Amino acid sequence: MTPRILFGDSFDPTRNLAVEEALLLSGAAGPFLYLWQNAHTVVIGSGQNAWKECRTELLESEGGTLVRRTTGGGAVYHDMGNLNFSFVMPKDLYSVERQSQVIGQAIAAFGVKTERSGRNDLVISDTQAKFSGNAFRIRQDAALHHGTILVNVDMEKLGRYLAPSQQKLRAKGVDSVRSRVENLTAHAPDLTIKDMMAALADAFRDQYGGEQVSIGEAVSEDTVSRLQSKYRSWDWTYGQTPRFDAQMETRFPWGGVELLLSLRRGTVDTATCYTDANDASLAGRVSEALQGSPYASGDLANRLAVSEQPEDRDIAAWLREQKF
Numbered sequence: 001m002t003p004r005i006l007f008g009d010s011f012d013p014t015r016n017l018a019v020e021e022a023l024l025l026s027g028a029a030g031p032f033l034y035l036w037q038n039a040h041t042v043v044i045g046s047g048q049n050a051w052k053e054c055r056t057e058l059l060e061s062e063g064g065t066l067v068r069r070t071t072g073g074g075a076v077y078h079d080m081g082n083l084n085f086s087f088v089m090p091k092d093l094y095s096v097e098r099q100s101q102v103i104g105q106a107i108a109a110f111g112v113k114t115e116r117s118g119r120n121d122l123v124i125s126d127t128q129a130k131f132s133g134n135a136f137r138i139r140q141d142a143a144l145h146h147g148t149i150l151v152n153v154d155m156e157k158l159g160r161y162l163a164p165s166q167q168k169l170r171a172k173g174v175d176s177v178r179s180r181v182e183n184l185t186a187h188a189p190d191l192t193i194k195d196m197m198a199a200l201a202d203a204f205r206d207q208y209g210g211e212q213v214s215i216g217e218a219v220s221e222d223t224v225s226r227l228q229s230k231y232r233s234w235d236w237t238y239g240q241t242p243r244f245d246a247q248m249e250t251r252f253p254w255g256g257v258e259l260l261l262s263l264r265r266g267t268v269d270t271a272t273c274y275t276d277a278n279d280a281s282l283a284g285r286v287s288e289a290l291q292g293s294p295y296a297s298g299d300l301a302n303r304l305a306v307s308e309q310p311e312d313r314d315i316a317a318w319l320r321e322q323k324f
Contacts, residue, residue: 001029001030001031001090002209002210002211003030003031003032003033003204003205003208003209003210003211004030004031004032004033004210004211004212004213004217004218005032005033005035005201005204005205005210005211005212005213006019006023006032006033006034006035006212006213006214006215006218007035007036007197007212008034008035008036008037008215009214009215010036011037011038011039011080012038012039012065013038013041013043013065013067013078013231014065014067014228014231014232015224015228016036016037016038016084017043017067017069017070017227017228017231018224018225018226018227018228018230018231019034019036019215019219019224020034020036020086020088020144020146021070021227022219022220022223022224022227023086023088023218023219024088024137024139024142024144025223026142026218026219027088027089027090027139027141027142027143027144028090028091028141028142030088030089030090030093030142031087031088031089031090031093031208031210032086032087032088032089032218033085033086033087033102033200033201033204033210034085034086034088035083035084035085035086035197035200035201036083036084036086037078037080037082037083037084037193038065038078038079038082038084039078039079039080040062040063040064040065040078040079040157041064041065041066041067041077041078041079042054042059042064042065042066042067042075042076042077042078042161042162043066043067043068043069043075043076043078044066044067044068044069044074044075045068045069045071045072045073045074045075045135046068046069046070046071046072046240047072047242048068048074048075048241049241049242049244050066050068050237050238050241050266051241051244051246051295051324052244053074053075053162054066054075054161054162055160055161055162055323055324056324057296057297057322057323057324058160058161058323059161061323064161066237067231067237068231068236068237068240069135070137071135071136071137071144071146072135072136073120073133073134073135074133075162076133076148077153077157077158077161077162078148078153079153079154079157080193081150081151081152081153081154081183081193082148082149082150082151082153083148083149083151083193083196083197083200084146084147084148084149085103085146085147085149085200086144086145086146087099087102087144087145087146088142088143088144089142089143089144089145090141090142091138091140091141091142091143093208094138094142094143094145096119096134096136096145097116098207099145100116100122100134101207102200102203102204102207103122103132103147103149103200103203104122105203105206105207106196106199106200106202106203107149107184107196107199109199109202109203110184110188110191110195110199111187111188112124112184112187112188113125113126114131117130119134120133120134120135121133121134122134122147124182124184124187126187127182128180129180129181129182130180130181130182131149131150131181131182131183131184132147132148132149132150133147133148134146134147135147149184149196150181150182150183150184151183151184151185151191151192151193151196152183152184152185152191152193153183155181155183158181184196234266234294235265238265238266238294238295239265239266239267240265241263241265241266243262243263243264243269244263245260245261245262245263246259246260246261246263246295247259247260247261248322250318252277252311252314252315252318254277254278254279254311254314255275255276255277255278255311256275256276256277257273257274257275257277257286257315257318258273258274258275259271259272259273259286259290260272260273260274261290261295263295266294266295267292267293267294267295268290268291268292268293268294268295268300269291270291271286271287271288271289271290271291272287273286273287273290277311279309279311282309282311282312285307285309285312286304286312286315289303289304289307289312290303290304295324296324297319297320297321297322297323297324298320300319301316301317301319301320302316303316304316304319305317305320
């Protein structure tokens, strides 16, 4: 086995996650170190509720991408100031401690001391601020340890997209643990992504040896393409969300409206409308119209916008303005 180092050839999160999973499926041929970047992306854990963790429609309206990974853990924001690492190791070589040493050694080259905090985080020793969240996946023959390295991430956007939804959600699933995070450039101002990639590759060679190869030399493009289709699909990203309930309410000149939506696989399973409007048929009409709609403001609005009733169209206009 020759340890191999790969550098991402795309900033598309669906391709990067597909390459990573393809490496894991052939992981017994490792070890591999895969270094990659996503542009303007929120990545949620395998067991998380997309709408509870991310302002999904705001992200997408501003050109971002939401993707779901196969590992657990919390939601993270990626931009071009973040570097992602993936250790894909045969089971007999897999060691989170040793792999974390590679990260620590690389960052120490720039005069910054780091340490592990619990099982999932790497922190800057001086401030105890988190710069790297880690997640894991174990298969019979190989294992994955991947994570982020915040070099110079846009913290305003990180907070903007990972802010809680305005809707009231009663949801099952794994919640993100919010920690104080910090860029490495706060301690090493001249550090660049290119520098960090080179240092990680050097530290990996010190631990394991190895050579740089292209993605095509390590995995089949057919496998990557097949997996990328999964990561691009609505069913994988949103449909895997555990059952949850959403509540929203507002008031119009003609009366108040409260919507209770029970959702399964990202689609409205049952809808209940409460209102004090004079129209006695409004609640039943709205409830029936919303049932079966995807949980997206535009889709919900479209169910009511075609109605001949002005109250229904008022509710449609309100729903269209919501950002889930």
